[in-house]
Amino acid sequence: MTRRRWIADELTGDRATLRGQNAYHLARVLRAKVGQQFDILADSRLRQARILMLSDDRVEFELGDEVPAPGLPVEITLLLSIFKFDRMEWVLEKATELGVASIVPVIARRTETHLASAAVKRVDRWQRIVHEAAQQARRASLPEVARPEKLNVVLADGGPGIVLAEAEQEILLKKVLADMKAGKTIRLAVGPEGGWTNDELETFQKAQWRAASLGKNILRAETAAIAALAVAISELT
Numbered sequence: 001m002t003r004r005r006w007i008a009d010e011l012t013g014d015r016a017t018l019r020g021q022n023a024y025h026l027a028r029v030l031r032a033k034v035g036q037q038f039d040i041l042a043d044s045r046l047r048q049a050r051i052l053m054l055s056d057d058r059v060e061f062e063l064g065d066e067v068p069a070p071g072l073p074v075e076i077t078l079l080l081s082i083f084k085f086d087r088m089e090w091v092l093e094k095a096t097e098l099g100v101a102s103i104v105p106v107i108a109r110r111t112e113t114h115l116a117s118a119a120v121k122r123v124d125r126w127q128r129i130v131h132e133a134a135q136q137a138r139r140a141s142l143p144e145v146a147r148p149e150k151l152n153v154v155l156a157d158g159g160p161g162i163v164l165a166e167a168e169q170e171i172l173l174k175k176v177l178a179d180m181k182a183g184k185t186i187r188l189a190v191g192p193e194g195g196w197t198n199d200e201l202e203t204f205q206k207a208q209w210r211a212a213s214l215g216k217n218i219l220r221a222e223t224a225a226i227a228a229l230a231v232a233i234s235e236l237t
Contacts, residue, residue, distance in 0.1 A: 004030075005138045006049075007131055008042035008061075016042045016049060018059045022135075027054045039067050046140045069140035073237040075101040075185040079154060079161070080225060081108040081192035082119050087222045089129055096133035096143050098229050103130070105148040110194040119148040151200055160208040161187025164224055166195045173212040173228060177235045180210060188232060190225040 006026070008016035018026060026032045032051060040049040040061055046069045049061035078100050080091060092103060105126070107116045126145045134142050162176050177186075189204070196204075201211065214227055 003037065003039045005039045005041065005046070005135065007135045007142060008040050011042045014063045015052075016040045016047075016061045016063055018061075020057060023054070023059045024056050026059050027056050032059070041134075041140065041142065044141065072099050072101055072141065073184070074099075074233055076229065076232055077102045077104060077158070077161075077187045078225065078229065079104045079106050079187060079189035081106045081190060081196075081221065082111045082115050082148060083192050083221045085115065085118075085122065087220070089126065091222045091225045092126055092129050092145070093133045094226050095229055096130045096139070097137045098226070098233060099139070100143055100229060101141075102144040102146065104146040104154055106154055106189070107148055107150045108192045109151075109197045109200055110192045116148070123147060151203060155203060155207045155209075158187060160210070161189060162212050163189040163196070163201070163204045163209045164191065164214060164228055165201055165204075165211040166191075166213075166218065167198075167201060168211040168213045169216065171210075171212055173214055173231050174235055176210045176212040177232060184236060186232060186236065188228055190221060190228060193221055 006018055006022060009019045010017040032054060034051050034054065036051050038049050040047055040063060042063065046067045048064040048067055050064065051059060052062050053060045078095055080088065080103055082088065082105050095103060105119055107119065123145060130143045130145055162173065162180070164173070189209070204211070214224060219227065
């Protein structure tokens with residue numbers, strides 16, 4: 001049986017620490033004991049760990065040997081346009097569970113102004129959401145959540161990819177993935193409520209991105225993001 005896996009909040013040498021809610025859950029709910037062993041993800045390494053000390057708000061581990069853990073089957077960077085935070089945060093959680101490698105929040109033309117201005121202050125919360133989702137999914141890596149940026153800045157930093165576009169009616173994402181021979185690394189962009197503007201789609205085109213569709217139905221942003229990730233993971237693994 002696979003041991004319960006945690007992501008360290010602190011790391012000092014061969015000592016790792018859980019704090020707050022995770023510590024409370026381990027001490028009070030799971031009733032862990034000193035000497036009990038778990039797996040701990042610390043500094044991008046999965047290692048065996050033995051409890052040295054625990055209290056309701058802090059659990060300290062001694063780290064041991066590294067645990068073999070497969071990497072992600074496909075490295076997907078999700079460019080996620082900023083939309084209503086409650087639904088966007090649901091995407092962050094589910095994308096992490098599915099195995100996304102990194103998430104880049106994008107300030108699009110149709111991103112509401114108050115959401116764009118508030119997004120930078122949400123990054124810490126978003127990182128906590130993916131931390132908890134990665135731990136729940138027993139991932140061996142923690143997705144990165146980048147600082148929100150405007151589309152032109154994001155596209156200037158990296159290679160081409162695939163953009164989901166309502167204007168594209170014929171070419172399905174599955175076909176674009178096959179045509180691009182994307183291998184195991186891909187960038188995938190999902191627009192905001194209302195979709196990308198024509199100017200933004202031209203910007204993608206100039207950056208050598210391919211437009212793709214998920215079908216004729218108009219999907220909400222959060223539905224499109226998860227459906228696209230599921231298709232990409234299925235096709236590339």
